[in-house]
């Protein structure tokens with residue numbers, strides 16, 4: 406029974422094969438079933454039913470030309486070349502027997518006018534080799550793509566772990582930093598108090614010293630004016646000093662002298678210092694001093710140079726900036742304060758040298774300095790980790806493709822040079838343009854997003870908000886990505902002013918090629 410069944414099956418297969426083989430000239434195997442010997446033929450557009458004999462009788466019966474697949478009778482017919490060994494194809498039936506070989510198997514020329522060689526096998530071989538080569542390349546690209554996926558996925562995992570680590574580290578450092586800040590602030594309170602105290606005391610001392618110096622200068626002037634050394638300065642004694650000649654009349658009148666003495670006929674040192682000195686010290690000139698010898702008349706507005714004594718006092722008094730300086734000095738970084746202090750001492754001269762801090766204050770400063778140093782170190786460690794954390798978060802927020810395959814492109818740049826410009830692509834960062842002969846880079850856009858067509862989002866990138874185009878939009882760059890064995894910027898164009906288009910090849914864009922489909926023996930026998 407089984408044997409019988411087997412024989413029946415074989416017979417059926419054989420008859421099917423026969424039916425497939427036996428078809429009118431110019432008919433594709435897929436249409437053979439419509440052309441069955443012994444049966445009327447229905448035009449393929451369904452318009453007519455004609456006798457089987459009318460097929461390929463060199464007379465066009467059907468409107469669609471389907472009754473003359475193997476002749477040139479119908480203007481709209483088409484002839485099917487079987488092209489065994491290569492790819493079957495249709496040609497317009499007008500090309501049948503036109504003396505030109507169109508099919509690689511030569512089947513379109515059968516009237517004997519020309520002899521066509523059958524070169525389908527060679528053609529098929531060539532094509533197969535070509536397709537195999539292409540497929541091999543695609544496979545190679547796909548292998549690299551898989552490496553990229555691996556690298557990208559690992560790198561992302563690593564980054565994610567790093568992120569967790571950094572978060573913990575940052576929290577720990579924050580706690581340490583806060584603690585050290587508290588300690589610093591705590592130690593800065595007694596430090597400030599001690600410093601303020603030192604300064605206040607110094608201000609008081611300095612004021613006293615200033616006063617004493619002023620008094621000494623006044624006494625010196627008084628003694629000099631007091632020509633007869635009776636400890637009284639009289640109007641007459643004042644009249645000797647030309648600088649008191651108010652009206653520049655050539656001599657100092659008694660009125661002029663009295664005016665300087667605030668209407669006193671004479672003064673002892675106490676009155677002189679309390680009432681007179683402040684008013685005359687700018688005018689008074691010590692005899693024999695350079696300034697007094699070449700002294701201009703007193704009413705002249707030019708202030709004569711001070712005497713040596715005055716110089717000290719004036720120098721001191723003329724330190725209007727001193728207070729400001731000191732204020733600034735106080736505002737300065739605490740660490741620098743001691744240095745500033747020394748500088749000031751030198752500026753001020755020995756008489757007004759600010760004393761050193763006492764040992765207790767020095768200890769407080771040192772303790773606060775130490776706390777500041779410790780805080781600064783902890784703070785900079787904290788900032789560094791925080792910066793790294795922000796950077797890591799930024800990277801992790803980027804879209805590197807569905808399988809992280811674009812990750813290896815991060816941090817890389819690729820260039821392409823045309824006749825005028827060198828174009829650059831730094832994936833996930835920017836696109837730029839620079840004149841070939843130098844000059845600055847023009848930004849063509851910052852990383853925006855993957856922007857391929859629907860369902861192929863990762864086939865293109867968009868870089869936007871680049872340098873503004875004069876009288877135009879901000880520059881932008883669209884990057885088409887195709888599969889390639891290497892990352893390579895292949896071309897650049899500017900289809901619209903300041904709108905650029907790159908073609909970039911990368912293994913990241915390669916995918917597993919479909920199985921080889923070219924098999925002529927499957928297409929047609």
Ligand code: MAN
Nearest residue numbers: 838847874875899901902903
């Ligand atoms: C520069 C380049 C060109 C661009 C013009 C627009 O020359 O960026 O690509 O077209 O500016 O003014």
